[in-house]
Amino acid sequence: MRSLGEGRAPAAAEWAAHAAAVALLAWMLVRALGPAGPAPPLLIAEPRTDALAALSGSLPSRVHATFREAPEPVVRDWLVALRRSGRSVSWSGDSLVGAAASVEPIVAPRGGVRVRVAAPAGMDIVIGDAAGALDTVSSVGGGATLAARMVVGDLTVAARGGAGAGGAKVAPGEHASVRDVLVLGRAGWESKFVIAALEEEGWRVTARLAVAPGAWVTQGTLAAIDTSRFAAVVAIDTVAAEWGGEIARYVRGGGGFVLAGGAAASPAFRTIAPGRPAMYVAADPVAPPDSAPRRVLGVQPITSLASDAVVLERRGTAVTAAARRVALGRVAQIGYVDTWRWRMAGGEGATEAHREWWSKVVSSVAHAPAQSGAAEEGAVDAAPHARLVDALGEPSASPRAARPAREPLMSWVLVLAVSLLIGSWGSRRLRGAR
Amino acid sequence: MTRFVFATAQYESGDWDSAPLVPANIIDTIARYTSIEVAPTGVVVPLASTALFSYPFVWLTGHLPVRLTETEGRNLSRYCDRGGLMFVDDHNHDIDGPFHKTATEEIERLVGPLSELPNDHALYSAFFRFEDGPPTTSHELNGWGDNLVHAHLHAVIHGGRIAVLYSNKDYSSEWSYHPDSKRFMSVDNTRFAVNLVVHALTR
Numbered sequence: 001m002r003s004l005g006e007g008r009a010p011a012a013a014e015w016a017a018h019a020a021a022v023a024l025l026a027w028m029l030v031r032a033l034g035p036a037g038p039a040p041p042l043l044i045a046e047p048r049t050d051a052l053a054a055l056s057g058s059l060p061s062r063v064h065a066t067f068r069e070a071p072e073p074v075v076r077d078w079l080v081a082l083r084r085s086g087r088s089v090s091w092s093g094d095s096l097v098g099a100a101a102s103v104e105p106i107v108a109p110r111g112g113v114r115v116r117v118a119a120p121a122g123m124d125i126v127i128g129d130a131a132g133a134l135d136t137v138s139s140v141g142g143g144a145t146l147a148a149r150m151v152v153g154d155l156t157v158a159a160r161g162g163a164g165a166g167g168a169k170v171a172p173g174e175h176a177s178v179r180d181v182l183v184l185g186r187a188g189w190e191s192k193f194v195i196a197a198l199e200e201e202g203w204r205v206t207a208r209l210a211v212a213p214g215a216w217v218t219q220g221t222l223a224a225i226d227t228s229r230f231a232a233v234v235a236i237d238t239v240a241a242e243w244g245g246e247i248a249r250y251v252r253g254g255g256g257f258v259l260a261g262g263a264a265a266s267p268a269f270r271t272i273a274p275g276r277p278a279m280y281v282a283a284d285p286v287a288p289p290d291s292a293p294r295r296v297l298g299v300q301p302i303t304s305l306a307s308d309a310v311v312l313e314r315r316g317t318a319v320t321a322a323a324r325r326v327a328l329g330r331v332a333q334i335g336y337v338d339t340w341r342w343r344m345a346g347g348e349g350a351t352e353a354h355r356e357w358w359s360k361v362v363s364s365v366a367h368a369p370a371q372s373g374a375a376e377e378g379a380v381d382a383a384p385h386a387r388l389v390d391a392l393g394e395p396s397a398s399p400r401a402a403r404p405a406r407e408p409l410m411s412w413v414l415v416l417a418v419s420l421l422i423g424s425w426g427s428r429r430l431r432g433a434r
Numbered sequence: 435m436t437r438f439v440f441a442t443a444q445y446e447s448g449d450w451d452s453a454p455l456v457p458a459n460i461i462d463t464i465a466r467y468t469s470i471e472v473a474p475t476g477v478v479v480p481l482a483s484t485a486l487f488s489y490p491f492v493w494l495t496g497h498l499p500v501r502l503t504e505t506e507g508r509n510l511s512r513y514c515d516r517g518g519l520m521f522v523d524d525h526n527h528d529i530d531g532p533f534h535k536t537a538t539e540e541i542e543r544l545v546g547p548l549s550e551l552p553n554d555h556a557l558y559s560a561f562f563r564f565e566d567g568p569p570t571t572s573h574e575l576n577g578w579g580d581n582l583v584h585a586h587l588h589a590v591i592h593g594g595r596i597a598v599l600y601s602n603k604d605y606s607s608e609w610s611y612h613p614d615s616k617r618f619m620s621v622d623n624t625r626f627a628v629n630l631v632v633h634a635l636t637r
Contacts, residue, residue: 187470187635189436189490195636196517200593209636211561212468217636287484338436344516345487351516 014424021420067093070384090396099159099166100383105176107366109202112149123161176368183207185236193340197355231366232256235263244268251329256365259333274309274322274333275302290347298337330365440476441489448498453606462613463624481506491634495606499536511544514597527579527604548588560633571608
């Protein structure tokens, strides 16, 4: 027969377990009925303006947009406005790739534009305009450059590859007004053929070539050397030093200057030249090959480069072309001597290649008054991915992936409460109590 | 950097070396009047050689018929396309002569049509000023050759530049003498050669 004391202890334990279980369940009930957590965000895939407009009256407090392509500026602005109205706006785009483009008019008589695209290496970049695709290039080292003679409407850039896709849209703007080129030097084959090359590419050339002490052959009218008259000055040799002070002022005021061959040896150009011409290395006695025509030309390598000079071309370790900015202007220094041999004695395409090369050299420094081509607001977007990050912050994980896992504490509390109830009930059954 | 080298064109037919004193005389004239760096001696450059392309100005003369070989013709055509200037002078001073007839045929076949060069062309003011166009020669005034005083030179123009300059005036005879003899002249009759070279070097 059991004593009274033997029955009290289990009953007290059962009661305590039961009470604890009830208390835990009550706590869970209170917690469940308590203030709600944040509502899940409204997911909008590839938002478009019409869909956004339709939702405008009933948007929840949280919105998450997903993109396969960077949104149009108006969509981006709409999301920014939403955020400023107090809602939480996030976005994600796993296949979205940062791409950006810039375009600038080529300062040359034949005009055209130079498009620079930034995109991850290895992507295919399709550049087109309103009339269709202009070219497809591969992104090397984080970008690509394309020159186009004629563009219809805005330029679109689409970068595609294994990592995803991105794009940009830019307006080419107005063609720069191109002024004359002034060529200064001695009468000689280099002067003649540089002038010929530039004129054949469409440049208007003014020239002043020395033929005897005090005697010059003049082409065009040489008044003051300033940016209102000349896009660039080309110094074929040290004769140009006679205008050294004027040229230096012209360059600082925004003019372009090309120092060819040994012209940079003149003290008059020491402060603006990218470097100093070294000893002359004679030309190879072979016809300049089409594949690398400048490789066999005579050259005065450029040494003692200014700290801000940029090397444009090398032959082996020798610098053969360099450039630098001087105040508002640009100066290019060409080490090659007697480039006319390339035109006269080179391969089948030598004449065209020679004049295109000289035109590019002049174009690279040429001054052209900017003519703003104000694009229609919102019509272009040069760096949509960057602007999206700037406007809405870094992308976040999509809400489905970010949804928090079930709260572990509540699970454990529930297990504990059930265990206590089962234990209490089992104990009572074992001792025969009801 | 490159000095001007007076080049005489050598061709297989005819007598390309009929005025051997002209190069030295013109070199002397260039050195006398200008600061152009000029090689003290001229060169003879075969039209069939790729060396032709190292001399953007060449002088061609002769009395006899000119028939260029295929290689000579191809080189001449390419030379003029690239900006070379060939000065051709009829050493016969005779528009009925074999040189004139054949040389002009070859030029027109290979380079392009010859046309009168206006007497106000930049060539005539490139250094010395020749108001009336090309200076007459004693051979014209003496009635030799075709008995004509030719008022114009002729030229093939490529892209606004002279590719071939053709003369019936017989400068080959006029300038073929030793340079020292200039001191006996009241007016140096080679001055027009300075214009030829300066124009070639600047246009």
